[in-house]
Amino acid sequence: MTQIKLEGVSKAYNGIPVVSDIHLDIQEGESIGIVGANGSGKSVLFKMLCGFTAPDTGKVFVRGKQLGKDIDFPEHVGVFINSPGYISTYSGYKNLKFLADINRRIGDAEIKDAMRRVGLDPELKTRVAHYSLGMKQKLGIAQAIMEGQDILVLDEPFNALDYQTYNDMKDIVMKLKEDGKTLLLTSHNYEDLESLCDTLYIIQGGRMELLTGELKEKYFRR
Numbered sequence: 331m332t333q334i335k336l337e338g339v340s341k342a343y344n345g346i347p348v349v350s351d352i353h354l355d356i357q358e359g360e361s362i363g364i365v366g367a368n369g370s371g372k373s374v375l376f377k378m379l380c381g382f383t384a385p386d387t388g389k390v391f392v393r394g395k396q397l398g399k400d401i402d403f404p405e406h407v408g409v410f411i412n413s414p415g416y417i418s419t420y421s422g423y424k425n426l427k428f429l430a431d432i433n434r435r436i437g438d439a440e441i442k443d444a445m446r447r448v449g450l451d452p453e454l455k456t457r458v459a460h461y462s463l464g465m466k467q468k469l470g471i472a473q474a475i476m477e478g479q480d481i482l483v484l485d486e487p488f489n490a491l492d493y494q495t496y497n498d499m500k501d502i503v504m505k506l507k508e509d510g511k512t513l514l515l516t517s518h519n520y521e522d523l524e525s526l527c528d529t530l531y532i533i534q535g536g537r538m539e540l541l542t543g544e545l546k547e548k549y550f551r552r
């Protein structure tokens with residue numbers, strides 16, 4: 331079953347095209363990786379998939395529902411963005427509880443389960459202000475999965491982590507893949523994408539194309 335479909339999606343800021351005429355079809359359980367230079371439009375593309383920003387032209391469908399027409403925000407999509415903002419005086423659990431109470435789909439058990447799945451102790455009273463970067467990243471993943479979302483959009487989940495936390499995060503994302511989640515990932519590291527993704531794409535000059543063969547060699551040789 332198609333989980334995400336983009337039809338001729340384009341977006342410009344201040345008259346400058348960021349992404350142009352993007353077509354994409356992602357099936358259930360597929361994991362795709364997107365690479366591209368800084369500022370190439372990966373995050374803008376992800377924001378359009380999540381309903382955070384609308385394309386200028388083209389259509390975005392999540393499980394057959396068009397964003398901005400049938401629904402505003404897709405229900406089944408969990409989002410991880412780099413350095414997510416949290417209420418710094420709250421514990422990790424309290425932050426997730428605060429967010430969960432907005433949708434009212436889940437209770438304490440699901441929040442605690444999501445935290446344990448990423449290796450965080452839900453009983454920990456430490457305020458997020460005192461969390462390490464790695465703990466914040468894990469909290470971000472817990473947030474993305476806590477409502478049972480089965481499409482996960484993960485924007486640079488491995489960025490700037492120490493070796494141990496990096497390995498933990500790789501294991502967490504690999505487990506999500508094994509659980510059959512549909513994954514969309516960005517990373518600047520080829521090994522991460524190669525091990526986790528079925529298909530790789532590159533965005534350059536606003537266009538998205540399959541990253542294979544020579545293009546792959548050229549991109550990662552830098």
Ligand SMILES: Nc1ncnc2c1ncn2[C@@H]1O[C@H](COP(=O)(O)OP(=O)(O)OP(=O)(O)O)[C@@H](O)[C@H]1O
Nearest residue numbers: 343344348366367368369370371372373374375486
């Ligand atoms: N809200 C906005 N207003 C104006 N310009 C924006 C906005 N959001 C993104 N852009 C521009 O769109 C372009 C693409 O940005 P985007 O964040 O998608 O890049 P990226 O590929 O995710 O980069 P990185 O690898 O550095 O995270 C950049 O030139 C950025 O300045």
